[in-house]
Amino acid sequence: MSKQTDIIISGGGVAGLCLALLCAQQGLKIAVIEPYPPKSAEITSRTVALMNSSLNIIKAVDGLWPKIESIATxxxxxxxxxxxxxxxxxxxxxxxxxxxxxxxxxxxxPNVPLRYHLYELAKAHNNIEIYTGALSTYESDLHHAKVSLEDGSVLTAKLLVGADGRSSKVRLDAGVEVERFDYxxxxxxxxxxxxxxxxxxxxxxxxxxxxxxxxxxxxxxxxxxxxxxxxxxxxxxxxxxxxxxxxxxxxxxxxxxxxxxxxxxxxxxxxSTMRAKRYVGERCALIAETLHVMSPVTAQGLNLSLRDVAALAEVLIDQARLGLDIGSDTCLKAYEKRRRLDINSRVMGVDHMNRAVSSQNKIVKDMRRIGLRTLETIPALKHFAMHVGLAPQMDQGRLMRGEGL
Ligand SMILES: Cc1cc2nc3c(=O)[nH]c(=O)nc-3n(C[C@H](O)[C@H](O)[C@H](O)COP(=O)(O)OP(=O)(O)OC[C@H]3O[C@@H](n4cnc5c(N)ncnc54)[C@H](O)[C@@H]3O)c2cc1C
Structure with missing residues (x-):
C-alpha cells in the first residue's frame, strides 16, 4: 500500500531540506527521500558564500541560524x-x-555543517518523514504524483519536488531536457x-x-x-x-x-554549466541543481537555488492558504514564470563571466582590465555593480526580503 503525503521532496541536500522545513513549518506534510544522509557536522574543504538575501531565506528556517551563526563568517x-x-x-x-x-x-x-543541521531539524520535525534510500521511478496522473523507492516502498502526494541534484532522476522521468556545456x-x-x-x-x-x-x-x-x-x-x-x-x-x-x-x-x-528547458512537469516541480549548474566564479550556485526554494515555498503556501491544489498546473506554471528570468540571466551571466575571467585572449584580457579600472574610478558604477552582484532585481520575494512566509 502506498503512503500519502502533501509533498514528496526527492533529495536531502541544502535546497531540498530548506524547502521541506519551510513548508512543514506552515503545516504541510512532507516526505524527504535521501540516499546519503549526513553523518556529522565536521567541516570539510567546501564552503558556500551566501549573500544577505539568501541568509534571510535560511534564517526563515526555525532553529537553524543559532546552530550555524558561530561558523558563518x-x-x-x-x-x-x-x-x-x-x-x-x-x-x-x-x-x-x-x-x-x-x-x-x-x-x-561550511557546507557540511549547514546540511547536517538542516537534516537534524528535518528529522525532528513532526510534519516531515525522511526515507533513507533513492527514488527509483516517478509517475503521475491528473491528481497525484507517485514515486517508488529502491527498497520497493511507494509514496503518493499532490506534488513531487525534484531536488536530487545535477543528475536528477526526477528530471529524467519528467522528460525535461537540458542544455549542458563542460569546461x-x-x-x-x-x-x-x-x-x-x-x-x-x-x-x-x-x-x-x-x-x-x-x-x-x-x-x-x-x-x-x-x-x-x-x-x-x-x-x-x-x-x-x-x-x-x-x-x-x-x-x-x-x-x-x-x-x-x-x-x-x-x-x-x-x-560545467547546465540549464533545464522546463522547470515543471505533471505534478512535479524542479529546484536548485536539477535546474541549473554554474561555475563557482562569483559564488552564485546555492544563492540561485535558495531563490528557487523561496519562490516555490511562497507559491505553494499561498495556494494552500486559499485551500487550492498545490500540485495544479496553474500553481506550477506560476512558479516557473517567476523563476525563468532570474535563472536564465544568472546562468548565462556566470557563463560569460567565467569565460571572460579565464580567457587567454589578449583583447578579452585588456577589456577586462579596462572594465575593472572603470569600476575603480567611477564610484556610481562601482556601487551599481555591487548592488547587482548582491541580489537580483527581479523575483524579490518576501522570504528574500526577510519577511515571513
Ligand atoms: C567548488 C564549488 C564552490 C562553490 N561555491 C559556492 C558559493 O560560494 N556560493 C554558492 O551559492 N554556491 C556555491 N557553489 C554551488 C553549491 O555548492 C551548490 O549549488 C549546492 O551545494 C548544491 O546543492 P543542492 O541541494 O542543489 O544539490 P546537492 O547537494 O547535489 O543535493 C542533491 C541531493 O539529492 C540526493 N539524490 C541524488 N539522487 C537521488 C535519488 N535518486 N533519490 C533521492 N535523492 C537523490 C543526493 O544524495 C543529494 O543529497 C559551489 C560549487 C562548487 C563546485
Whole structure:
C-alpha cells in the first residue's frame, strides 16, 4: 500500500531540506527521500558564500541560524586582483560593503555543517518523514504524483519536488531536457591557515585558466580556497606534496595572507554549466541543481537555488492558504514564470563571466582590465555593480526580503 503525503521532496541536500522545513513549518506534510544522509557536522574543504538575501531565506528556517551563526563568517569587503598580465602592479579593486550602506555582503558557511543541521531539524520535525534510500521511478496522473523507492516502498502526494541534484532522476522521468556545456576546468577546494588576518575580506584573483578565490572563515586566520585551473594544470596541482601545494598557493596569491598551511585535504570538482528547458512537469516541480549548474566564479550556485526554494515555498503556501491544489498546473506554471528570468540571466551571466575571467585572449584580457579600472574610478558604477552582484532585481520575494512566509 502506498503512503500519502502533501509533498514528496526527492533529495536531502541544502535546497531540498530548506524547502521541506519551510513548508512543514506552515503545516504541510512532507516526505524527504535521501540516499546519503549526513553523518556529522565536521567541516570539510567546501564552503558556500551566501549573500544577505539568501541568509534571510535560511534564517526563515526555525532553529537553524543559532546552530550555524558561530561558523558563518561575515564578508565585509570583496576584492578583485587581476593578475592575468605580467605587469609589476597587479590591478586591484576593493568593494567595501559600507560604501553601499551595508555591514556585510553575506556570510561564508561550511557546507557540511549547514546540511547536517538542516537534516537534524528535518528529522525532528513532526510534519516531515525522511526515507533513507533513492527514488527509483516517478509517475503521475491528473491528481497525484507517485514515486517508488529502491527498497520497493511507494509514496503518493499532490506534488513531487525534484531536488536530487545535477543528475536528477526526477528530471529524467519528467522528460525535461537540458542544455549542458563542460569546461576544460577543475576547481580545487581546501581550507588553509594563514599568518596574516583576512579581515573579513573575500579576494578573487583573475588569472589565466580561471579564478582563485580566498574566502574568510570564522577563525580570522583561516580561509576557504577555490582554485580553478584547466584540467592538465589542476591534475598536476592535485599530485603535489603538501609543502609544494602550500608554496604554489602562496606564490599564486602573491603572499596576500602571509605564510600558508593546509588545514584540510584537497578536493576537486569538474566544472560545467547546465540549464533545464522546463522547470515543471505533471505534478512535479524542479529546484536548485536539477535546474541549473554554474561555475563557482562569483559564488552564485546555492544563492540561485535558495531563490528557487523561496519562490516555490511562497507559491505553494499561498495556494494552500486559499485551500487550492498545490500540485495544479496553474500553481506550477506560476512558479516557473517567476523563476525563468532570474535563472536564465544568472546562468548565462556566470557563463560569460567565467569565460571572460579565464580567457587567454589578449583583447578579452585588456577589456577586462579596462572594465575593472572603470569600476575603480567611477564610484556610481562601482556601487551599481555591487548592488547587482548582491541580489537580483527581479523575483524579490518576501522570504528574500526577510519577511515571513
Ligand atoms: C567548488 C564549488 C564552490 C562553490 N561555491 C559556492 C558559493 O560560494 N556560493 C554558492 O551559492 N554556491 C556555491 N557553489 C554551488 C553549491 O555548492 C551548490 O549549488 C549546492 O551545494 C548544491 O546543492 P543542492 O541541494 O542543489 O544539490 P546537492 O547537494 O547535489 O543535493 C542533491 C541531493 O539529492 C540526493 N539524490 C541524488 N539522487 C537521488 C535519488 N535518486 N533519490 C533521492 N535523492 C537523490 C543526493 O544524495 C543529494 O543529497 C559551489 C560549487 C562548487 C563546485
Amino acid at each position: 561575515p564578508m565585509e569587503q570583496m576584492r578583485i586582483i587581476d593578475i592575468s598580465r605580467a605587469v609589476k602592479e597587479p590591478l586591484r579593486v576593493e568593494f567595501p560593503a559600507h560604501e553601499i550602506g551595508l555591514e556585510q555582503f553575506g556570510c561564508n558557511i 576544460d576546468q577543475i576547481a580545487i577546494t581546501c581550507i588553509i591557515n594563514h599568518s596574516l588576518a583576512h579581515e573579513n575580506t573575500s579576494t578573487e584573483f583573475h588569472k589565466p585558466y580561471g579564478p582563485l578565490a580566498l574566502v574568510p572563515l570564522s577563525d580570522g586566520h583561516q580561509s576557504s580556497v577555490v582554485w580553478v585551473e584547466n584540467k592538465e594544470r589542476a591534475e598536476a596541482i592535485l599530485r603535489m606534496k603538501k609543502s609544494e601545494f602550500e608554496q604554489a598557493l602562496n606564490d599564486k596569491s602573491q603572499g596576500l595572507l602571509g605564510a600558508i598551511t593546509l588545514e584540510t585535504g584537497l578536493e576537486s570538482w569538474p566544472l
